[in-house]
Amino acid sequence: MLDQISTSAGLDNLPHWFLQMAASPFSLPLSHLFNLSLKQSIVPAQWKTSIITAVPKVNPPLTCSDYRPIFITPILARRMEKSIVKDFLYPILVHPDHCHLFHDQFAFRPTGSTTAALIYLLHTLTELLQTNDYVHVIAFDFSKAFDSVRHHSLASKLTNFTLPDHLYNWTVNYLSDRQHQTKLGDSVSPTLSINAKAPL
Numbered sequence: 001m002l003d004q005i006s007t008s009a010g011l012d013n014l015p016h017w018f019l020q021m022a023a024s025p026f027s028l029p030l031s032h033l034f035n036l037s038l039k040q041s042i043v044p045a046q047w048k049t050s051i052i053t054a055v056p057k058v059n060p061p062l063t064c065s066d067y068r069p070i071f072i073t074p075i076l077a078r079r080m081e082k083s084i085v086k087d088f089l090y091p092i093l094v095h096p097d098h099c100h101l102f103h104d105q106f107a108f109r110p111t112g113s114t115t116a117a118l119i120y121l122l123h124t125l126t127e128l129l130q131t132n133d134y135v136h137v138i139a140f141d142f143s144k145a146f147d148s149v150r151h152h153s154l155a156s157k158l159t160n161f162t163l164p165d166h167l168y169n170w171t172v173n174y175l176s177d178r179q180h181q182t183k184l185g186d187s188v189s190p191t192l193s194i195n196a197k198a199p200l
Helices: 002-006 016-021 023-040 075-094 114-129 151-158 165-175
Strands: 049-056 067-072 178-184 192-194
Touching: 016 023, 016 075, 023 075, 023 165, 075 165, 151 165
Parallel strands: 049 178
Antiparallel strands: 049 067, 178 192
């Protein structure tokens, strides 16, 4: 299902397979478009509208809470996002000035995973139990944390890192004036503005 979502078309209905098949003739104009967007710190308005697809968590789904909302942005926006993250944001995570802030962060990192988090937790607990009779573990569920992140708060956090001005401005533009629609079956809701939730 995740592979299907990662290659699903957004509201522009541009399919992933089409870009793959036409990669050779499209690579130059798309590179120009991406570079121009980054240089001018302007994100096309079409890239800022997501479609929310309700994916059942259980079978059969009976209530609204039985669905997981999946935000699908246009495929070109996803390609641009991946490029930005790989070239600019991942290096921040391993930069000597900032890596101490992320040493125990496992989500949204190139080498992070649930398995890595569990191994780290087990290793830490094992070490603590060698010198302590018992250890208290307090767990918080942040599964909905990214659904409540305000875009202006996220942009404010980025000022703490060394980013080129054009990239910071591009990110602020990317986070502003975002919209979404919800699709269930053949029904699609009206377009509404959104000022929270991490769109990446």
